[in-house]
Amino acid sequence: xxxxxxxxxxPVPGEQDMMPTVEIRPFTYQISNLxxxxxxxxxxxxxxxxxxxxxxxISRRGLLAVLADGMGGMxxxxxASETTVATMRGDFEEFDMSGDIPRQLCSAAAKxxxxxxxxxxxxxxxxxxxxLFYREKxxxxxxxxxxxxxxxxxSLYRINAExxxxxxxxxDRIADKDISLRSITNERENRAVTRYIGCGKLRDPDRFVRxxxxxxxxxxxxxxxxxxxxxPPERIVEALESPSVDEMCRMxxxxxxxxxxxxxxxxxxxxxxxxxY
Numbered sequence: 050x051x052x053x054x055x056x057x058x059x060p061v062p063g064e065q066d067m068m069p070t071v072e073i074r075p076f077t078y079q080i081s082n083l084x085x086x087x088x089x090x091x092x093x094x095x096x097x098x099x100x101x102x103x104x105x106x107i108s109r110r111g112l113l114a115v116l117a118d119g120m121g122g123m124x125x126x127x128x129a130s131e132t133t134v135a136t137m138r139g140d141f142e143e144f145d146m147s148g149d150i151p152r153q154l155c156s157a158a159a160k161x162x163x164x165x166x167x168x169x170x171x172x173x174x175x176x177x178x179x180x181l182f183y184r185e186k187x188x189x190x191x192x193x194x195x196x197x198x199x200x201x202x203x204s205l206y207r208i209n210a211e212x213x214x215x216x217x218x219x220x221d222r223i224a225d226k227d228i229s230l231r232s233i234t235n236e237r238e239n240r241a242v243t244r245y246i247g248c249g250k251l252r253d254p255d256r257f258v259r260x261x262x263x264x265x266x267x268x269x270x271x272x273x274x275x276x277x278x279x280x281p282p283e284r285i286v287e288a289l290e291s292p293s294v295d296e297m298c299r300m301x302x303x304x305x306x307x308x309x310x311x312x313x314x315x316x317x318x319x320x321x322x323x324x325x326y
Contacts, residue, residue: 113138176246182269
């Protein structure tokens, strides 16, 4: 299990550490999702899939999954998240699958950022995770503090960076060759998001420079912080060990609904994709 839950630093093991001795060959994807409003007045998370129900299209162009969390405390969260999902889905339809896929994902994210910034003038925004499953490999782009997890062989890894003040402080400390945590983890500002769709001129979204090979049994989970900030990693692992993706979602939804986290609970959304023959 990842030893750094909610720290803002998520070291990803090298491929040899993560790679089971399983033959790579074409497989299918088992897909499910969960979503709830929490105690909010409205749902500001949005999500979407492309080609989820068409194996032939998945074989030719891949499966796209997108999750966007409209940012609380800012105006137009629902508009921002819906626009983000729609833009990523629309641009994906024009992708050149023989071209530079990471670059195209980043370009689509930048386009979504421009559109949302134009709609809300920088006064609203959304997080983004977009995952492309293509030829048994995973590509992704992300901005903000939503979570992208990979569960492999019973171990859970977070594979995207968290773009918030805390993460930026860690980066600054590392640049200064200072890896101590002196006083930086308890400041209220630490959860403020520093990079998101709608900030204007999105710079350096998180992504894979080259894709991650996938293997049968791998489970990829995209989720908003309304899931990951309520369920600790060990509870997520327990849910992801269920026999079906629908049961995984049912277990997590029940855990979140029953979790006594105080009077306020954020919107929550998770998308699950399991690799199978």
